[in-house]
Amino acid sequence: MPGPSTAILWFRRDLRVHDHPALAYALANFDQVVPLFVVDNRLVHGRWRSPNRLWFLAGALRSLQHELRERDSALTVVRGDPTALVPRLARETGATAVIMTRDLTPYGRWRDVSVSLSLSASGIRHVAGRGLLVHEPEEVPRPAGGPFTVFSPFHRRWLAAPMRAIEPAPSTIATPPEVTAAPDVGPGELLGDPVPTADRALLPDPSEAAARRRLDRWAGSEALLDYAAGRDRLDLEGTSRLSQDLRFGLLSPVDVLVRTGGDGSGHRRFHSELAWRDFYAHLLWHLPRVARESFRAELDGVAWSTDAGAIESWRTGRTGYPVVDAAMRQLLATGWMHNRARMIVASFLTKHLGVDWRVGEAHFMAHLLDGDPASNNGGWQWAASTGTDPQPWFRIFNPTLQGRRHDPDGAYVRRWVPELAGVPGLDGADVHEPPPGVYLDRIVPHADGRSRALAEYARATGMPDSRDSRRRC
Secondary structure: OOOOOEEEEEEOOOOOOOOOHHHHHHHHHOOEEEEEEEEEHHHHOOOOOOHHHHHHHHHHHHHHHHHHHOOOOOOEEEEEOHHHHHHHHHHHHOOOEEEEEOOOOHHHHHHHHHHHHHHHHOOOEEEEEOOOOOOOHHHOOOOOOOOOOOHHHHHHHHHHOOOOOOOOOOOOOOOOHHHHOOOOOOHHHHOOOOOOOOOHHHOOOOOHHHHHHHHHHHHOOHHHHOHHHHOOOOOOOOOOOOHHHHHOOOOOHHHHHHHOOOOOHHHHHHHHHHHHHHHHHHHHHHOHHHHOOOOOHHHHHOOOEOOHHHHHHHHHOOOOOHHHHHHHHHHHHHOOOOHHHHHHHHHHHHHHOOEOHHHHHHHHHHHOOOOOHHHHHHHHHHHHOOOOOOOOOOOOOOHHHHHHHHOOOOHHHHHHOHHHOOOOOOOHHHHHOOOOOOOOOOOOOHHHHHHHHHHHHHHHHOOOOOOOOOOOO
16 A cells, blocks of 8 residues: 655745645645755855844744644754755655745746756656735736736735635644654754844744734734824834734734734725735736846936945944934844835935945845845835836935924934934924034935936936926925
8 A cells, every 4th residue: 555645845934834825735635744944055145145034034943843843743954955955855755745835036936946847857746835925926917917017906906806715723734753753953053053133132033923922912903003194103113013924924914914804094004015015026026127127127227326435324324314324223223124214214325325226125135134025126116216116206205304204203213313312402303403513414415415316317217307396205
């Protein structure tokens, strides 16, 4: 008689046991499941290497090991080239299939095609399913074909698409005894014992259990009810802080969507943020060139500045604009930045300093716990006006007005720029505009940066720069 059927479940950005479609498929179709994670050398040392994310990943893997042990299973963790390791391990374990959550990034697609070809040569099936997004790219089609490049019609189609059912966490996972008998491998060691650049005391617990507690708090919070009005306030705890959990798959986006359901304006606005996440992932799937190029090709002709001193001032939060500096220091200290602050600092780098959006994209990816290739790229191209459905190039944020509007009491600036806390005469929102000599000199006056940006974007696009002469942001 043939032995039990076996499948490898290859974990990547889905480090959970709750609402895990690939896990549910494996359990429904195979007698035994071998959970696997491969520490991919290309990602550990690659273009988007981040000590903060590596630290978080190590913790998430330890959490997954615990969750699997609780279910009589075990996680095999190995390091190397997955295009070689995964087919080899499938053959060694007698697996007839390798099951995984689909990866939509350009590198992930190349890797998975390579693995699939190698598996097929050995007669092993490759099954890539859903789980990273609310809706897959094929489920939100543009009627005329091709990808949506404007969010509003995408959002309408996204809302109309049928939702899959939530998959409950299994109570047990049948796994070959030789796998469960092996001791757990310390993922931190395989990841090089990562030390975060952020303050460890300010980093969130990188476990599925903690992520689910964060979701519980958010789903029952007043902040969710008030999200439409309060989400841009820098000085309030008005956002979910679930972005790193979605990035590593400690939570599924469908679970988050269902748990935060409701008819209020706050619920609807929060759900639109999940739609934006899908929107950028779908765009990268359809148009992988945007990973390195401007979506609006004519704006790759912008003459970007390479002023190293200005770039370093921006990176370290020493631009002379309190709200910009507060945001950049928050990023360095916590590995996270409020979304409104991300827009402010991205606009400042690309418009006031005239620096290529790819410089900012790389800095964010080096530090953000939630650094996601699609969302980060989409956000930066939006701010730089080079992307799909972007901020119009002639709209340029005034950092002082943005600070006064979204940090009206100055609490956010005083927390992250402590040298401005307690300065006589800088009460409330006045902290956003300290008088000369009290704080760092501005590295570029707002009017000068704005004028330069209008002139350069007008040159690159061949359009007049006078349309925004009276607009304030």
